[in-house]
Amino acid sequence: MTQASDTQATRRRWLLLSPALLILLFAASGPLLIVVLYSFLTPGDYGGVVWKFSTDAWFNVVVERDFFDDTLSFSDAHLSIFWRSVKLSLMTTLVAFIVGFPTAYFIATRPKDKRDIWMLLIMIPFWTNLLIRTFAVMEIIRNEGVVNSLLIGLGIIDQPIQMLFTEFAITLGMFYVYLPLMVLPIYAAMERFDFSLVEAAYDLYASRWRVLRRVIFPIVKPGVIAGSILVFVPSLGAYVTPRVLGGGKQLMLGNLIELQFGQGRNWPLGAALSITLLAIVMVALIVYVRAAGREEMSHG
Amino acid sequence: MIEISGLSKTFGLGANAFTALDDINVEIRQNEFFTLLGPSGCGKTTLLRSIAGFVDPTSGSLTIEGQDVLPLPPYARPVNTVFQNYALFPHMTVAQNIGFGLEMQDRPKAEIKQVVGEMLELVQMAPMADRMTSQISGGQQQRVALARALAPRPKVLLLDEPLSALDFKLRKEMQIELKRLQSETGITFVFVTHDQEEALTMSDRIAVMSSGRILQIGGPKDIYDHPAERFVADFIGDTNFLEATLQSVAGEVATVTLPSGKTVAARAVQGGGQSGAVTLAVRPEHAVLTKESGLLDGVLENIVYFGTDTHYHITLDGGSAFVVRKQNQPNTGEGFEVGDKVGVSFEAGVGQVLRD
Ligand SMILES: Nc1ncnc2c1ncn2[C@@H]1O[C@H](COP(=O)(O)OP(=O)(O)OP(=O)(O)O)[C@@H](O)[C@H]1O
Numbered sequence: 001m002t003q004a005s006d007t008q009a010t011r012r013r014w015l016l017l018s019p020a021l022l023i024l025l026f027a028a029s030g031p032l033l034i035v036v037l038y039s040f041l042t043p044g045d046y047g048g049v050v051w052k053f054s055t056d057a058w059f060n061v062v063v064e065r066d067f068f069d070d071t072l073s074f075s076d077a078h079l080s081i082f083w084r085s086v087k088l089s090l091m092t093t094l095v096a097f098i099v100g101f102p103t104a105y106f107i108a109t110r111p112k113d114k115r116d117i118w119m120l121l122i123m124i125p126f127w128t129n130l131l132i133r134t135f136a137v138m139e140i141i142r143n144e145g146v147v148n149s150l151l152i153g154l155g156i157i158d159q160p161i162q163m164l165f166t167e168f169a170i171t172l173g174m175f176y177v178y179l180p181l182m183v184l185p186i187y188a189a190m191e192r193f194d195f196s197l198v199e200a201a202y203d204l205y206a207s208r209w210r211v212l213r214r215v216i217f218p219i220v221k222p223g224v225i226a227g228s229i230l231v232f233v234p235s236l237g238a239y240v241t242p243r244v245l246g247g248g249k250q251l252m253l254g255n256l257i258e259l260q261f262g263q264g265r266n267w268p269l270g271a272a273l274s275i276t277l278l279a280i281v282m283v284a285l286i287v288y289v290r291a292a293g294r295e296e297m298s299h300g
Numbered sequence: 301m302i303e304i305s306g307l308s309k310t311f312g313l314g315a316n317a318f319t320a321l322d323d324i325n326v327e328i329r330q331n332e333f334f335t336l337l338g339p340s341g342c343g344k345t346t347l348l349r350s351i352a353g354f355v356d357p358t359s360g361s362l363t364i365e366g367q368d369v370l371p372l373p374p375y376a377r378p379v380n381t382v383f384q385n386y387a388l389f390p391h392m393t394v395a396q397n398i399g400f401g402l403e404m405q406d407r408p409k410a411e412i413k414q415v416v417g418e419m420l421e422l423v424q425m426a427p428m429a430d431r432m433t434s435q436i437s438g439g440q441q442q443r444v445a446l447a448r449a450l451a452p453r454p455k456v457l458l459l460d461e462p463l464s465a466l467d468f469k470l471r472k473e474m475q476i477e478l479k480r481l482q483s484e485t486g487i488t489f490v491f492v493t494h495d496q497e498e499a500l501t502m503s504d505r506i507a508v509m510s511s512g513r514i515l516q517i518g519g520p521k522d523i524y525d526h527p528a529e530r531f532v533a534d535f536i537g538d539t540n541f542l543e544a545t546l547q548s549v550a551g552e553v554a555t556v557t558l559p560s561g562k563t564v565a566a567r568a569v570q571g572g573g574q575s576g577a578v579t580l581a582v583r584p585e586h587a588v589l590t591k592e593s594g595l596l597d598g599v600l601e602n603i604v605y606f607g608t609d610t611h612y613h614i615t616l617d618g619g620s621a622f623v624v625r626k627q628n629q630p631n632t633g634e635g636f637e638v639g640d641k642v643g644v645s646f647e648a649g650v651g652q653v654l655r656d
């Protein structure tokens with residue numbers, strides 16, 4: 001090939017790549033860079049930023065300066081919000097897996113013509129507005145809601161159980177909202193799963209439980225990993241659900257960030273918290289994928 | 301060893317009901333290579349899956365070494381299966397696949413390792429022990445499937461058309477291999493195929509099936525030489541059918557009159573009870589062609605050369621067709637030409653009267 005056509009081919013390749021590059025530049029890297037930049041600026045009095053370099057925002061992510069005597073201490077408020085975000089997201093992922101895996105299994109083992117209907121039933125809530133779904137959960141668990149009225153009506157309890165505005169409420173809400181994201185990839189993996197392998201395992205003296213653990217699970221594991229990530233990541237940054245069901249008392253990272261850009265009028269801190277959230281997600285993903293991969297190696 | 305009696309299986313209900321197995325009675329003996337032979341859809345797989353425990357028969361009984369196994373789930377039956385599509389575990393290596401059954405039986409690690417080693421040797425897969433199953437060829441997968449099913453030393457090995465995916469040469473090799481494994485391990489093999497040649501070369505006994513029923517059970521030679529029914533005669537090998545009249549039956553010997561008016565001795569149907577018009581089956585290679593008039597007379601219509609033998613297509617005087625097969629010899633001009641008037645003869649006892 002000649003030099004000229006070589007460079008021409010290269011140019012063509014770049015041209016074909018350009019849509020992807022544009023998206024990366026303007027939709028991903030660009031905003032991210034702006035957020036990083038803001039996190040190193042000084043907050044403006046009425047929101048926004050003043051163009052003056054400062055590391056205060058990063059400092060404030062984990063440390064608090066006492067109002068009166070200027071002493072430094074760990075920011076308990078922030079740390080407990082980090083911890084709650086991680087904890088509730090893990091809980092949500094776990095519960096979504098426990099419910100989603102059998103659901104996907106159930107659907108994948110229906111006759112072919114029935115599967116789409118089942119999947120549709122799973123997906124319909126997902127197409128409903130997030131706020132409406134969240135308020136629906138609220139309606140069910142609030143003190144005068146369906147569950148409490150029913151229990152009181154049946155005489156099982158005489159005081160309503162406080163479920164709303166608790167961590168339980170947030171977890172329940174997020175589980176409900178993100179469940180389809182767990183079911184979908186597991187179902188996709190299960191649909192490709194060759195169920196004659198189950199027969200082969202039964203035939204080779206494996207009990208039901210062992211068939212599940214040794215044959216079905218390892219093979220659909222990529223689906224489980226994908227589903228867990230799809231549930232965990234948005235849970236960690238969830239904003240609406242903890243806001244509505246946590247009632248402003250049980251903040252999560254998403255709410256904390258919103259607070260800084262809103263009432264807190266501390267955009268740099270909000271930016272620094274956003275980057276922190278991103279970092280937590282990345283670290284969690286790396287740890288998770290590594291662990292999943294290692295199990296693969298040892299188990300085969 | 302395995303006793304099956306009155307076994308039936310009906311799939312579906314009401315108008316959709318379909319009887320896949322219809323009153324199956326068979327006894328499979330210890331250390332036997334037993335073959336289920338029949339056309340596609342006749343119920344071979346269903347019968348095999350009933351033995352393995354994946355199909356719940358509608359009625360009948362099934363015992364293995366005197367034990368009623370019908371209430372047992374597949375994992376509690378002393379039976380292993382080599383599946384039609386192999387069904388190897390894709391997330392495990394060759395060795396892990398072979399060891400799976402033993403592992404599920406909670407055998408000690410050392411024992412598993414040893415047995416897996418032996419099995420790898422047995423099926424000549426030792427150099428590929430650590431490959432994933434997607435990284436080996438079809439024939440190798442087949443051998444791994446075999447080793448996996450043999451490793452736990454089942455009392456019975458069920459094989460559902462294990463060779464159907466292999467090419468001709470490999471197939472021949474594996475047929476010999478399977479026979480060797482069966483005699484070396486002393487395990488009872490129940491083998492499913494729709495290939496009559498495979499059935500004839502490998503089996504100790506064959507059950508010929510059609511539409512959910514077993515038509516005939518017997519050794520390969522028995523089935524080939526003395527098919528009991530037209531279906532069996534037709535399905536296994538090539539056969540000439542002659543309309544004949546039964547004159548008399550004395551034990552196994554039936555005397556029949558051929559369309560030509562000549563009379564010959566043939567084998568009677570077991571159980572007898574026939575009279576008048578019957579069908580007589582004669583294998584093409586059991587008949588001889590002569591220039592003189594024979595038991596039957598006709599005109600030579602066509603000569604087809606097959607290398608090892610030659611087929612002579614004859615139209616008999618009554619108008620029906622007849623084929624004679626003759627093994628080719630070196631340097632002998634056969635002397636027959638299309639259009640010749642020829643005679644066809646066969647020895648007494650060669651023809652088989654068929655059940656109607
Ligand atoms: N689960 C089922 N539901 C309804 N009908 C079935 C079912 N399984 C098998 N059949 C029917 O039973 C009959 C026998 O099937 P089977 O699989 O035993 O045939 P086979 O002899 O193994 O054929 P092949 O040589 O094609 O594998 C077929 O007509 C099939 O359609």
Ligand SMILES: [Mg+2]
Pocket residue numbers: 344345346460
């Ligand atoms: Mg079959």
